[in-house]
Amino acid sequence: MEGRANQGLSVKDDGYHKTAPERLKRVRDEIVTAAEAAKRSPADVELIAVSKTFDIDAVRPVLAAGQRVFGENRVQEAERKWPVLKSGFADIELHLIGPLQSNKAKDAVALFDVLHTIDREKIARAIANEISRQQRALRLFVQVNTGEEPQKAGVMPREAKAFVEFCQGELKLPIVGLMCIPPVDEEPAVHFAFLAKLAKEAGLQGLSMGMSSDFETAIAFGATHVRVGSAIFGER
Ligand SMILES: *Cc1c(COP(=O)(O)O)cnc(C)c1O
Numbered sequence: 397m398e399g400r401a402n403q404g405l406s407v408k409d410d411g412y413h414k415t416a417p418e419r420l421k422r423v424r425d426e427i428v429t430a431a432e433a434a435k436r437s438p439a440d441v442e443l444i445a446v447s448k449t450f451d452i453d454a455v456r457p458v459l460a461a462g463q464r465v466f467g468e469n470r471v472q473e474a475e476r477k478w479p480v481l482k483s484g485f486a487d488i489e490l491h492l493i494g495p496l497q498s499n500k501a502k503d504a505v506a507l508f509d510v511l512h513t514i515d516r517e518k519i520a521r522a523i524a525n526e527i528s529r530q531q532r533a534l535r536l537f538v539q540v541n542t543g544e545e546p547q548k549a550g551v552m553p554r555e556a557k558a559f560v561e562f563c564q565g566e567l568k569l570p571i572v573g574l575m576c577i578p579p580v581d582e583e584p585a586v587h588f589a590f591l592a593k594l595a596k597e598a599g600l601q602g603l604s605m606g607m608s609s610d611f612e613t614a615i616a617f618g619a620t621h622v623r624v625g626s627a628i629f630g631e632r
Pocket of ligand 1: 446493494606608623625
């Protein structure tokens with residue numbers, strides 16, 4: 397789990413922050429610094445510790461260090477890990493940050509507190525049905541494909557506002573913000589600024605953007621939720 401990250405940009409291995417709790421503390425410090433530099437309150441930036449691919453034993457020390465907000469990208473993997481981990485802590489908040497299939501809507505609504513990847517009518521309807529059936533109070537983000545990449549999930553930027561209005565109006569879904577994953581080969585700042593503009597146009601406060609390599613930039617552009625995996629847990 398130690399060593400250089402893929403693409404050499406995720407894990408800052410300085411030989412000093414060796415354990416996950418040490419790296420967690422460093423990320424938290426960096427969030428505070430980035431928020432203050434942007435004249436924002438650090439309390440307005442939620443750190444989602446992305447534990448995907450890491451097993452229960454790797455997550456426990458991070459829980460013990462006080463982190464309570466975690467992200468997973470697959471429903472099935474989360475179902476294997478989190479019922480066990482949740483049993484020891486009442487205040488864990490789980491975020492689904494990966495693609496959502498409608499046949500997983502029931503399980504996702506049962507396990508997660510926040511879903512970041514609402515991006516089409518079919519999945520929005522399936523989630524709406526499950527939220528009302530299970531009487532669960534979730535928060536939802538709409539994923540936007542800011543780079544308009546053919547292989548990537550997310551609504552097209554020009555459709556974001558209408559899709560948010562559809563989710564809120566017709567389905568009464570609690571949409572709290574927008575989420576994006578910038579193209580790997582482009583300057584993330586451009587996409588963060590764009591997502592912030594789209595959220596403003598849609599009347600939304602929440603901005604889920606920024607990962608290990610670029611969360612400080614995302615905070616400068618208004619991120620309210622940063623999704624940080626390898627900078628905490630190590631290389632995947
Ligand atoms: C894996 C993942 C992250 C975390 O990525 P790191 O580079 O490890 O911080 C953030 N967001 C999404 C959608 C992911 O799938």
